[in-house]
Amino acid sequence: MIQDFMLPDLGEGLPEAEIVAWLVAEGDTVALNQTIAEVETAKAVVELPSPHAGTVTKLHAAAGDVVAVGSVLISYDLGGDAAPEPAPAAEMQAEEPAKAEPNLVGYGAAPRGTARPQRRTRAAGGRPAASDTAVLEAAPHDAIPTPEITERPLERPRSTPPVRLFAKQLGIDLALVEATGATGIISRADVEAYAARVGATLTTSAPVEPAFVPEPNPSVAAGDRTTRTPIRGVRKHTAEAMVRSAFTAPHVTTFLTVDVTATTELIASLKADRSLQEHKIGVMAVAAKAVCLALARHPGLNSRWDDAAGEIVEHHYVNLGIAAATGRGLVVPNIRDAQDLTLVELADAIRGLAETARAGKTAPADMMGGTFSITNVGVFGVDAGTPILNPGEAGILALGAVRRQPWEHRGEIALRDVMTLALSFDHRLVDGEQGSRFMVEVADVLREPGRAMLLR
Template structure:
């Protein structure tokens, strides 16, 4: 019989997935105690102040314990899951594995290990808990802990119903449930991408009828479940862009409280820091962009831009990059600690994007080096990735200037707040057909309003005005993209 020691138990700690972030919230566990895991397998999804990230585990073995339930915010560096690397060793034998796991779980303060208990019969027909990764050839069962109460933290967070809680409690005490564990706690079988799709669509997998082999839920099942309208109003509209009016009642309640965490919490903190740290100045200009709109229609027919998204944002971004090239002092940051102004010789162009998780600002690295087709491709990928909720934390780091397009909401203009560490942000209003004096006559023209906010410690009124005027001049006469570039 092989004796297993605590040396075979590995702790997986919450990593820093956001370049300096200090905490993350556990959104979903994809495994439970007793499951077999392999190196690189995704075990959970966490949300940082930047984005949602799936965490792969770097070990092979059997999950011993989930340290925190779903919904818990955990500090970086804290162990969140333990894996017994010896628990998946088929050569040790099933009986030996069961005894060694029980011994390794004996608390340090216990004077002596409990006497061995009869081995539980091996369950038949065990299904994989995480679809696509299979099950271990030999599994181990825990021996009852005599005289040691089961800790509440060891009960999986998903066991919310009385039946599920009883099933999990029995399993932790060494009793085999009449049915397989995954089904006893009501966990539907689905691959991680399908679970992610269900979460994005707001579909509870427990209500979905599976059509795949062995009762596996497919993407088609999730889409079918999301098709009919919900019969009741949503209890907590977390993704709603604005709070519900006071007169609206949710199942009798006159108020709905939404926890401030994740992306929304980070955004609020950043905006407060920005508003009360950097002295903001905002300037406005209204410009005739009729020629730019005509150029966009012509570029849509250009074979070099085939398959790419050509829209006003593309030429506005290019105009801002040209203006920064003509006035590089605007592309800077304020180093308070060293009392220095840091001039950036590169432009990481941020694009504000509204997502169900809140406002995020991913940026295009070295945007000043890209051709128009390359910039169009980068913008398209940035927007689609943000809408899918797959923006990585690294993509939101290191921005230098930002564009926010409030015109897509029909808004004429605004006074945007700077992203911390940046010197300027350009807001683009709605492009509308308006009466405009053109060549001495009043004619209908495509008109928009631009607003440039800048840090007055770095950018004085003259520099800010020149940058904004250059952007407006390029959009009025887009041929300046060639002459000024």
């Protein structure tokens, strides 16, 4: 029986998604909940599990295609008769509760004890077709891979879509590449190192380019002086959200330059503590702690304007958004209940969010429900900016670069670590006095971290 699978709503109410990569090919046998594709919505790249066990008969979209929710994505042969006879209405009602459907929003793993499906074995020699993603037989990393094509490994290697594309262009099976980083994610450098080790054999089995060269952009003709890139995915969503925010919430931005020498000295002392070295505590974590403490005293900055209900919604918790720049655009995942975390826990959470975002694995749910955000423009060498509010939030704080410069200190001029803060807030919810007092309290903690002991 042939069964079609339509692209589902991935739990975020978005109308479409782009196919980043197919992880199965026509003719493959797949198991329930096996990951069949990576799709990119306007918020994140997510893995799509198979809702059926069977043989893939047709892929209805190619990598790079944008597919509307509800459109047929893939067809399966589930085996058995072509189509069952329609059952009487009474029988259908009786059987309906027993029908089990996979959880397409939760992206659950395959049930325990379920063997992962295998690719069909093909004869050695000859390069697989473009739609075929069969892999080389697993071998020790110091061995030269043979051109024989056999089974898919039990676990798909962890890497990002650009790295997978790079490996594919080199003809390298990522199952043979070892991840050297602490995250366990295969990087471009890992692929390059493996390619250098087995380059001679790879040259005979598949064309290997000396360096990564993007495929020609069909929108750029020879001699053209412009490049056209479709607006979609995260960048499209970010643009729409920022325009909506800028023209809905009346923005006000205030600036304050503060001596943060005591904070940088605290961070240096914490880094010297062997028991804390792995936690990577930085200025961002201290600022996050200062923000959580100040929000408890200035709840207007931690509220939301509900236009539909005609209400101001004040939050008694802090879901702290951390802006992260990625190759796919800006994403702002948030730390749930940040007000309950210690400085060390905040540092770990910020680091985890950043690593996940850079790997393109931020879940859509992690970017929803934020109440206040922080963006660190200082990492790019910028002193200050005018950040735009995330829709639904009353405030966002931008941290500038920490610079060593002459500064008045105890009645004298001395070299001090100085940083500029920029706070944007929704003037419907926060007036100038409230915004200024909030900014000063955050700055006070950065100027004298010990003051955090006096706040709650």
